[in-house]
Amino acid sequence: MQTSPSRSTPLQSRWKKLSAGLRIMWILWLLLLILLTATTALFQLSVRPVQLALTLTAGQSAEVSVWRPIAHPASFALQFARTPGQSRPELGEWVPPAVPAQGPAVPSLAFSKPGEPIKILVQVADQQLAYSAMPASNSESDGNTVQRPLTPWKDGSNPETFTWPPVASTPIAQASGKSQFRFTVQEVGPHLQGESVQLLIEPPLGFKSVQPGYSWLWPLFFWPSFAAVLAILGALLLWMSLRRCPPKTPAP
Structure with a gap:
């Protein structure tokens, strides 16, 4: 056939x-x-950027999966809501000092208006590190929101001093591919207790x-x-x- x-x-x-x-x-x-x-x-x-809702109450936590093509140091920020023209002194003010505070190992910045303290524990894979919220940054704010960058927690009694620069000082890294982040609120100032914010994982x-x-x-x-x-x-x-x-x- x-x-x-x-x-x-x-x-x-x-x-x-x-x-x-x-x-x-x-x-x-x-x-x-x-x-x-x-x-x-x-x-x-x-x-x-990747964002997730977080309530500023000690013990509250939130998790999120993030996928990036290349491994890189991770950076974070907290985004607060506000009405246009509203003054929020509890968030601090980004007014850098004329002369940065000098440290022998980790450089730092001191601010006269640091804002209410916030301490958040960040965990990913086998890494964990505590972060503190820096004063509100005008360069990252708009009419309806204001951001406070997160930087590695600096031990010491001076609440006006923060680790700087944040990314260069942190071992927390986003892996190539998928990473599971967990954020836990450890400390928060009285005027920010219970406020709902957006936690931002900054893009690389x-x-x-x-x-x-x-x-x-x-x-x-x-x-x-x-x-x-x-x-x-x-x-x-x-x-x-x-x-x-x-x-x-x-x-x-």
Whole structure:
């Protein structure tokens, strides 16, 4: 019994009629499309902060899973709600001193308005470290929220002194892939007791700041421009292919 030869689809027939040069250009275009899609997905995972709700009561805890493509030092912040124009002196004020306090091992900063104390224990894998909330940072605030960066807890009796810079002084790291973070409130000032806040796990990639290992993803801030160029090239290749193999018109 003889089997009839398989018939090519119209797309396969047109592909066979293309010149070798056009085939190579289509293959290269497809590889660029796959590369842009994959790197843009990694970029999106690297620029978005992760946030979770946390109640500022001693003993309260919250957990969250975070996925990042490359291991890096972790950084955190607390985000407080406020109405536009509202003054919240209990959150402190980011007014750095003229001369930073000097320490033999870990540098530090002292503030005249440190805000109500907050101490949070951060645990991930086999790592754990206590963090304290620094004064409210105007550069990270908007009309409806205000942020207090978290920095490793500095032992000592001076509540106005904080470890600086936070990332360079912490062993807490986000692993490559998935990490499970647990945050436990250990201490909180009386004026902030019971307040619900958002705890932010800062992204490793920003337009002005880049963690080690993420610099190769920084150009993806312009991924829409790359996608537009790729779309134009695809349209040009399609036009050239149709000229080479115009679609058949039905006979009258």
